[in-house]
Amino acid sequence: MTGEEIALICGISASAATLGWCAARLTLEKDAPASSAVKANASSKEMVTADTKGGVGIATTSPAGGDRSFAAVICFPSLALLRKATGDMATDHAISNFAQSIDGQFEDLRIQRIGKETIQCILTADTQDDAIAKMQAVVSVLGEDTYTNAKQGFEKPRAGLSEIEHFPAAQSAFDLALDSIEQDKDRLVNFAGGFGSSSGRKSSRELANDLREALKTDEVSLSYQPKLDVRNQTFRAAEALFRWDGGSARSHTIGDVILCAEKHGVIQDLTMWTLKRAVSDQLQLIDAGVELKTFVNLSGAVISDSEFTLKAVEIIKGASGRIGIEITETSVIEHASNALSNLELYEAAGAEIAIDDYGTGLSSLRYLKRIPAQELKIDREFIKDLTRSHRDPMIVRSTIDLAHALGLSVTAEGVDDPTKLALLKVMGCDQLQGFYIAKPMSLEALIAFLNDQNALISSLDSGPSLMLKRADVIGL
Structure with missing residues (x-):
């Protein structure tokens, strides 16, 4: 199976798959420069909209602040198809290489855990909107052009976000981020709502x-x-x-x-x-x-x-x-x-x-x-x-x-x-x-x-x- 076919199933753009598919690339280059397109997407606020066309879902608002931490979960709905087509080892390798690719391109994102079906990350941003914009930039690296053939039955990878400042329990934040993915399947990035000030939980x-x-x-x-x-x-x-x-x-x-x-x-x-x-x-x-x-x-x-x-x-x-x-x-x-x-x-x-x-x-x-x-x-x-x-x-x-x-x-x-x-x-x-x-x-x-x-x-x-x-x- 070619790198482009792997990319189609997994949701990784052909360029990302080619970049990461070589087994010899075992190390992270943290200082690898992001492409101009990625940088533009990461800073763009035009992507953050309230409708499904914008690809982003927002459930709550947060008070303005400095550098804040967010739990992010990227889910690959079509992993079962990929495993069937290429085998478990090739699938795990593709996910690992994709994780390396986004970790190298986005300096505000840190990979926490690579699971069998998801990637958990910690994302830092100044505001909630900034976090959503950055996460949508990450998801955009997957390459929407790989989904032009709807007959293939492959679903787009999606992401969920949850602010750790609002959910001091980190694992709970990851769980909520994962759950939020199902809020609206038409949106690439969904945001989980917070407890709010009435919860009694400390920041x-x-x-x-x-x-x-x-x-x-x-x-x-x-x-x-x-x-x-x-x-x-x-x-x-x-x-x-x-x-x-x-x-x-x-x-x-x-x-x-x-x-x-x-x-x-x-x-x-x-x-x-x-x-x-x-x-x-x-x-x-x-x-x-x-x-x-x-x-x-x-x-x-x-x-x-x-x-x-x-x-x-x-x-x-x-x-x-x-x-x-x-x-x-x-x-x-x-x-x-x-x-x-x-x-x-x-x-x-x-x-x-x-x-x-x-x-x-x-x-x-x-x-x-x-x-x-x-x-x-x-x-x-x-x-x-x-x-x-x-x-x-x-x-x-x-x-x-x-x-x-x-x-x-x-x-x-x-x-x-x-x-x-x-x-x-x-x-x-x-x-x-x-x-x-x-x-x-x-x-x-x-x-x-x-x-x-x-x-x-x-x-x-x-x-x-x-x-x-x-x-x-x-x-x-």
Whole structure:
């Protein structure tokens, strides 16, 4: 099948398909200039109209403000036809390359996740109308000239938008953006309505201010989720997870809080608090006779921050136990030069580096080769259907083989049943993490859990009974 035929089914213009179809184009060029047509479309306000002819749907208005964040979802209604015509691998490749194309052309757009049927993005704009105009420019890259033959039965890709400022819960914003696509199928871009001022929910800026105070007053905490070392049948590492359960956080997920912290410049304070608390908690682990490596998550904003890195490195050097850091591929790609230099400082300080959520971003072999990592974590997206899908096992197995060839250990996230555990063992996965292994728990529960790990390990092949034994140990 030719690139033009692929473009017709997927909704990608022939030029975009040709640009992205080559398998060798594995990396993002963030500075790639947008075409003059794209730039004109991105800035044009004439596209924003109230009728269906304009291709844009507006449900609500928002107060004027500065740089605002919007959740955007691009949906490809004809993916089933494309998969039938070209196969799953070719389809996923086409979607990934389209994502790379728009990510390179639109500087205000950041790819968050590439799913099997959608692309989730974060879009920044000054106003709601500006966001709609920019999103319609993105959709226009798909090329309406590829739909001239109505007999083909292919639907145009469409997009939905939802303002994160109005929906501080980021995942809720993405869900609403996706739902909004069905509001009017004649419109290429639909906008989800907000809660409004009467909802009682705070804006993300107010949430960020509350978070600053919570960090100062120590109203936050850490939970730990252990990782099972498959070969040695021991728990030698755990991931430190930030928790904020009181006040403004009660109506938001922790993912929403992190996104809010990144947007309003609180992420450095949050990460520094997490790192210091993890180092402090290690002293209690040592006193309890537990040796455990603790991993702390770093976002792109702190990885590229040289001043933060110098402070963090000194804390890691002074730790009594072992500290590791978890990063994502996209966090390095966005600020490659600074990020890679700073990661070398973390490595020199003795911190083990793990690449988190592998496979959900715009995976680049170039950066995978350059990042001084020792561990690769396969995202739960590829684990959840491991026993029901024909494709996911192949993806997971090939990823494990690739990582081992590069000298990396592999951790599978989202292991939630014994069948997945057994299959991942056979595939050669080095570490397992998920609710079937252990839920996130407080420091006190972690110590109790690890002190009884021998009894737990011996039960790993005993099925559901392990869940009950684990619950007894950690007091659930």
